[in-house]
Amino acid sequence: MPDDFGGVGDANGAPGDLDPGADPGEGMDCGRQNFNVERKPxxxxxxxxxxxxxxxxxxxxxxxxxxxxxxxxxxxxxxxxxxxxxxxxxxxxxxxxxxxxxxxxxxxxxxxxxxxxxxxxxxxxxxxxxxxxxxxxxxxxxxxxxxxxxxxxxxxxxxxxxxxxxxxxxxxxxxxxxxxxxxxxxxxxxxxxxxxxxxxxxxxxxxxxxxxxxxxxxxxxxxxxxxxxxxxxxxxxxxxxxxxxxxxxxSTCLFPLSAAPPNPDHVGVFIGDQAVMQDTTGTDGWDYTGPDMMTIKLSGAACEQVATSGAASVKVIFGCKDDPIY
Incomplete structure (x- = not known):
């Protein structure tokens, strides 16, 4: 069902079966990465x-x-x-x-x-x-x-x-x-x-x-x-x-990435356990700030949520091809 930011969660409101805080690549063999990101000042x-x-x-x-x-x-x-x-x-x-x-x-x-x-x-x-x-x-x-x-x-x-x-x-x-x-x-x-x-x-x-x-x-x-x-x-x-x-x-809602995602269409962004959907209009959600895909920007309710809960709660998943993120 949709969560607060338009993501799709399971019946309990969690973002599918995935744990945004899990160890990188846990249970995966395709290079999946889960990591926290820090806000650009x-x-x-x-x-x-x-x-x-x-x-x-x-x-x-x-x-x-x-x-x-x-x-x-x-x-x-x-x-x-x-x-x-x-x-x-x-x-x-x-x-x-x-x-x-x-x-x-x-x-x-x-x-x-x-x-x-x-x-x-x-x-x-x-x-x-x-x-x-x-x-x-x-x-x-x-x-x-x-x-x-x-x-x-x-x-x-x-x-x-x-x-x-x-x-x-x-x-x-x-x-x-x-x-x-x-x-x-x-x-x-x-x-x-x-x-x-x-x-x-x-x-x-x-x-x-x-x-x-x-x-x-x-x-x-x-x-x-x-x-x-x-x-x-x-x-x-x-x-x-x-x-x-x-x-x-x-205060910014900009989050630099350590590397560009290997599969740009398979990236998940979470604030805590709430999924944030990509929004290329920059209205409400997340998107890349440029073609190098090295920085993610949150906008709308997602940005407001970060201001309230703190930047430390933002997590990103680089998924594998055809890997369901949410």
Whole structure:
């Protein structure tokens, strides 16, 4: 009978007579393989604003906690908790220590921490060693440098930019908002969407952040059309919630295979003991992501199930020719 994902099971709801957790080739002489697969992590480049205005409180005054004191522990908490689900990297802007607003010394240069798997402790250590002592806010240049770097990564991992800032771009000194929006627009066109997390203390800053969030193609969803389009960070708890939402959205349902299946039409995919049927439309089920058949992508209810039960529950069977999988 059909199971939750369209598979055919026996009368007890199990996927036929097959055990997805059985030893590879057990009872078989044709090279049948049963194995677990691990999810491909998303790559996230954190582009962190370290301008001196981050030392103000969320109202733009000298109160406490400062925006920096809100942002840093929240970022570090979420980066730690998503160490296995995301590959993190770090770019900070502006450069230098009181180098002068929009000066050559302040413009963003190299990536501070390159993106890598299991990189949370390295990124968090670099954030801890960073001080909010920069002059000006060259947001557009920071995004352009981020895109230059992301283009050098020779893999097919999904890649995102997470921009954490407190509002108005200020460099170049004329049309800085438009320059930053164009940079984020260009990033999206290159395949790198931008999530915007911000603490805005004035109407102009809200407008700037909204423009960046919309241009990045990952605006915050809210039924209220007047609600901010960027993710909110007015308190640590609010920021943690925003960041958890973002990392949940970029969690992938991509599962690399160690080798292409010998018989592509005889492959079974299971979440626990539930069979997932192949769906070449990418609507609800599983399919290969390309002609090399080296990565499987889950979609629809199957992807949602993985998000709930965990990627460790996904199993794949490479069956033999004419071998019933389900």
């Amino acid at each position: 998303a790559s996230i480049l954190l582009v962190l604003d370290r301008s001196a205005s981050m030392l103000d409180d969320p109202n733009g005054d000298d109160g406490t906690p400062s925006k920096w004191d809100i942002v840093v522990p929240a970022l570090q908490e979420v980066i730690t908790s998503t160490n296995e689900a995301a590959s993190w990297g770090l770019k900070v802007f502006p450069q230098g220590h009181r180098a002068g607003s929009c000066s050559a010394e302040s413009f963003p240069s190299d990536i501070l921490i390159p993106i890598a798997m299991n990189n949370a402790s390295t990124v968090n250590q670099a954030i801890s060693e960073t001080e909010a002592e920069g002059d000006g806010t060259p947001t557009g240049d920071a995004i352009n440098k981020a895109v230059e770097y992301l283009k050098t990564l020779q893999n097919d991992d999904p890649k995102y930019i997470l921009l954490a800032t407190d509002g108005d771009p200020s460099c170049p000194k004329s049309a800085s908002d438009e320059f930053a929006v164009q940079a984020v627009t260009n990033a999206a066109a290159a395949g790198f969407h931008t999530f915007v997390v911000g603490i805005a203390s004035s109407e102009s800053k809200v407008k700037a952040l909204n423009g960046l969030a919309v241009a990045g193609l990952e605006p915050r969803q809210d039924p209220d059309p007047l609600a901010p389009k960027f993710y909110l960070a007015s308190t640590k708890d609010q920021l943690v919630t925003s960041l958890q939402t973002i990392t949940g959205e970029v």
